Amino acid sequence: MEILFWPRSTSPMNFPLSPESSPSLSCVSPRSLRSARKRWPMNFRMCRSARFRIGIEDSRGALRRKNDATGIPNPPERGLRSHVTMRHMQLTALALTGIVKARALELGFDRVAVGHVGALQHAAEFQRWLDAGYGEGMDWIEETRAERLEPARLLPGVRSAVVVALHYGPRADDPSWEAVSRYARGADYHEVMRPRLHVLRDFLSETAGAGCRASLDTSAVLERDLAASAGLGWIGKNTNLIAPRAGSYFFIGTVLTTAELVPDGPVADHCGTCTACLEACPTDAFVAPWVLDARRCLAYLTIEHRGDVPDAWKPHMRDWLFGCDVCQDVCPWNRKVPLAREPALAPHGPLESLEVLLAMDDATFRARFRGTAIFRAKRAGLARNAALVLGNRGDGAAEPALRRALDDPDPGVRAAAAWALARLEATHGAVSGDPGAGASG
Ligand code: SF4
Ligand code: SF4
Incomplete structure (x- = not known):
């Protein structure tokens, strides 16, 4: 008998497992299961046929089936036992990833993506940027160069990054705020996001029994790079992270973790031949x-x-x-973007x-x-x-x-x-x- 569970507030996009394909979490610690059971009591059920359905560790017949609903290929005949172990680990990572994503959305973040933390994609560009002095005056960036280039210095054994987004625009704010960048008109986003990010960090840490570290623009982490490799958007020519249906008006926060999660993969660059932002910069x-x-x-x-x-x-x-919002306001990807849902980010009265x-x-x-x-x-x-x-x-x-x-x-x-x-x-x-x-x- 296996215990199956899945969070209630999941969408197909963010939680790739349907209830019918939910994998076994038997290798998650009993403490984590108790915690998850407390959070989603309605989503627990006992299922006798789980092993057969997902075919992870017994029937050879089940294992021979072609890709099942999880999308993970079945192993070849030889070396079956090690493949079975690996497959079980993959399924556990898949389930854990889905649960963490669901929790992030439940906490009020608008989007979430997961990336593998390895060699940073834009490390060389970052080094060249610093060496050219383009960040002069922001000494804290130079002082933390090594940590930014190597996240393992911040969290030894780091494997994955959970990156969340909170949208902040556009809103029909009082015209007196027009001279203030959209992101800065309401509460400080650090204050809005930090408590939720810490809840997400603690949840992941407790559920996976893994080391976790939250970062919100204040730690020495190349968050935009991690967010891009996780697929939260691509880095546009204006250096902002842009998502196809969300534009660039969003904050990002990161939880680094030693847990093995299933990465989403980067999205393609859609700037094309556009140069609107480069030409509009005052x-x-x-x-x-x-x-x-x-x-x-x-x-x-x-x-x-x-x-x-x-x-x-x-x-x-x-x-x-x-x-200044000029290089974002002219970006065609910001023409149709979702409205900010977070009331704390709206301004208090006219400026x-x-x-x-x-x-x-x-x-x-x-x-x-x-x-x-x-x-x-x-x-x-x-x-x-x-x-x-x-x-x-x-x-x-x-x-x-x-x-x-x-x-x-x-x-x-x-x-x-x-x-x-x-x-x-x-x-x-x-x-x-x-x-x-x-x-x-
Ligand atoms: S448009 Fe404004 S925010 Fe963008 S690079 Fe130029 S000055 Fe900076
Ligand atoms: S304005 Fe054009 S070039 Fe600049 S970030 Fe947007 S799509 Fe890319």
């Missing part, structure tokens, strides 16, 4: 297709960069207050005006933006960006707010306000006073 940040000079990218300049923004890039910021953001003090900034992605730019970064956007908009009505910002305690904000006032002067003629006053550190 700062010409793409050195070549798939090669981004992050130092020129507005996502870096408006969020990670501290202090004054180099003059050459200030006009190119145009209207972008936090991040304050640029003048209010420019004048915001630390306490108000913390109260308003703690727990959101915008918090990462800090009060000074957001005020600096607000001043630069006011300068780019060229609205003379912003002059008083910019003039007050010349007394801001942060030198980067003062420099941005001075630049914006000079730009207003160039647009509207003389402005009162000296825009350069107070701009120096």
